[in-house]
Amino acid sequence: MSAAAPIVIVGTGLSGFSLAREMRKQDKDIPILMVTADDGYSYSKPMLSTGFTKGKEADELAQATAAAMVEQLNIDLRAHTTVTGIDTEAHELLIGDERLAYSKLVLAWGADVIRLSIDGDGQEYVYSINDLMDYRAFRKAVAGKQKVAIMGAGLIGCEFANDLRNGGIEVDVIAPCETVMPGLLPPEAGDAVVDALKAEGVRFHLETVVERIDKDGDGVRLTLANGDIVNADLVLSAIGLRPRIGLAANAGLETGRGIQVNRALETSAPDVYALGDCAEVDGHVLLYVLPLMACARALAKTLLGERTEVAYGTMPVMVKTPCCPTAVCPPPASAEGDWEIERNGNNVRALFKGADGQVLGFAVTGDYALEKQTLAKEVPPIHD
Ligand SMILES: Cc1cc2nc3c(=O)[nH]c(=O)nc-3n(C[C@H](O)[C@H](O)[C@H](O)COP(=O)(O)OP(=O)(O)OC[C@H]3O[C@@H](n4cnc5c(N)ncnc54)[C@H](O)[C@@H]3O)c2cc1C
Incomplete structure (x- = not known):
């Protein structure tokens, strides 16, 4: 390793x-090199599912070009550069045949969208959106179109359903679950979101899956396992994300659901760290913004010489379904207790309480979503 490696x-x-x-808040000069497979534009990914509601094209959602970020952060940045391996012993990254020395390496390379292999000849009509470039391609394809079928009824599927409806597009949502966001919300809260989206005109095909996607005229015909046929101009696949672990595993780093790191964001290899969607931090895979911000603050200190463990506060997730505002703070998987649920139309207050009555998690929809700040103060932060 070169002594001058960044x-x-x-x-x-x-x-x-x-x-x-x-890091720049604490050290204006330490050499930082960022390497990215994409164009290096800075953008807020959560905004991608608000583009139709806000009337913004992909370029309007971009906050700064790579060149602007280089200047703003006093960094070097290599865009359109895909890392292909890591030599942890030599402290080098592999970019094809090139070797690039690092003093410390941070893996912040996100998660891959899960793609289903579905029968039929309509695959070219299937899009997924996990970054600004995906969004740009989807916006281009959807221009002038009327009907989108969304596969998946998780947070991202529901947000796009609401957003596309707000853009005047007809939407069918197809998913195997009984109600939406089953991993995040108790069923009553999911049902409230379904009812509100239906009132906006979204059509749901739940408890079934897409078996075939065939070309049909200028669009596609989806054949569902329950025998229904859905016609659409395009398909948006939103069935989930998987942390990118392949290159890390090949380099000998310990991986599980994500690249495994401790609370100091240290991987199993010296001087290699991970955070964000690719990381499994102390057993938690949290594909949200608040956890990664907490990790970034802690890791900046560590990289600058003061080893710091991340402390998570309570981190409610807002679901951007404006027809039914929703906030959720899921109880830890290991928590024991029961949901106490109050429902009044699309307004649901669901509190997950432990045996001693302590609120360990909550989900609130509709008017009750206004209570999220107050409830968040009652929920203990993630410790284990
Ligand atoms: C539509 C949508 C809406 C969302 N809404 C919310 C929300 O409301 N609230 C919330 O908390 N979270 C939300 N999320 C999740 C949140 O946006 C993500 O958790 C977060 O943006 C992940 O950031 P990241 O930097 O870890 O990963 P990414 O943004 O995926 O960045 C990964 C980077 O690594 C680069 N890369 C990958 N592989 C390589 C390689 N081999 N070599 C070089 N570079 C590579 C990529 O080019 C990219 O620059 C949403 C996600 C989506 C998709």
């Missing part, structure tokens, strides 16, 4: 740029 951050998503920003 700190290298792989990935210019919210994790990578948040980390660089946090």
Whole structure:
């Protein structure tokens, strides 16, 4: 390793740029090189599911070009550069045949969308949106179109359903679950979101899956397992994300659901760290903004010499379904207790309480979503 090797951050998503920003608050000069497979634009990924509601094209959602970020953060940045391996012993990144030395390496390279292999000849009509470039391609394809079928009824599927309806597009949502966001919300809260989206005109096909996607005229015909046929101009696949672990595993780093790190964001290899969607921090895979911001603050200190463990506060997730505002703070998987649920139309207050009555998690929809700040103060932060 060269003594002059920089700190290298792989990935210019919210994790990578948040980390660089946090480091620059404390050290204006330490050499930082960012490497990214994409164009290096800075943007807020959560805004991608609000573009139709806000009437913003992809370029309007971009906050700064790579060149602007280089200047703003006093960094070097290599865009359109895909890392292909890590030599942890030599302290080098592999970019094809090139070797790039690092003093410390931070993996902030996100998660891959899960793709289903579905029968039929309509695959070219299937899009997924996990970054600004995906969004740009989808916006181009959807221009002038009327009907989108969304596969998946998780947070991202529901947000796009609401957003596309707000853009005047007809939407069908197809998913195997009984109600939406089953991993995040208790069923009563999911039902409230379904009812509100239906009132906006979204059509739901739940408890079934897409078996075939065939070309049909200028669009596609989806054949569902329950025998229904859905016609659409395009398909948006939103069935989930998987932390990118392949290159890390090949390099010998310990991986599980994500790249495994401790609370100091240290991987199993010396001088290699991970945060954001690719990381499994002390057993938690949290694909949200608040956890990655907390990690970026802690890791900036560590990289600058003061080893710091991340402390998570309570981190409610807002679901951007404006027809039914929703906030959720899921109870830890290990928590024991029961949901106490109050429902009044699309207004649901669901509190997950332990045996001693302590609120360990909550989900609130509709008018009750206004209570999220107050409830968040009652929920203990994630410790284990
Ligand atoms: C539509 C949508 C809406 C969302 N809404 C919310 C919300 O409301 N609230 C919330 O908390 N969270 C939300 N999320 C989740 C949140 O946006 C993500 O958790 C967060 O943006 C992840 O940031 P990241 O930097 O870890 O990963 P990414 O943004 O995916 O960045 C990964 C970076 O790594 C680069 N990269 C990958 N592989 C390589 C390689 N081999 N070599 C070089 N570079 C590589 C990529 O080019 C990219 O720059 C949403 C997500 C989506 C998709």
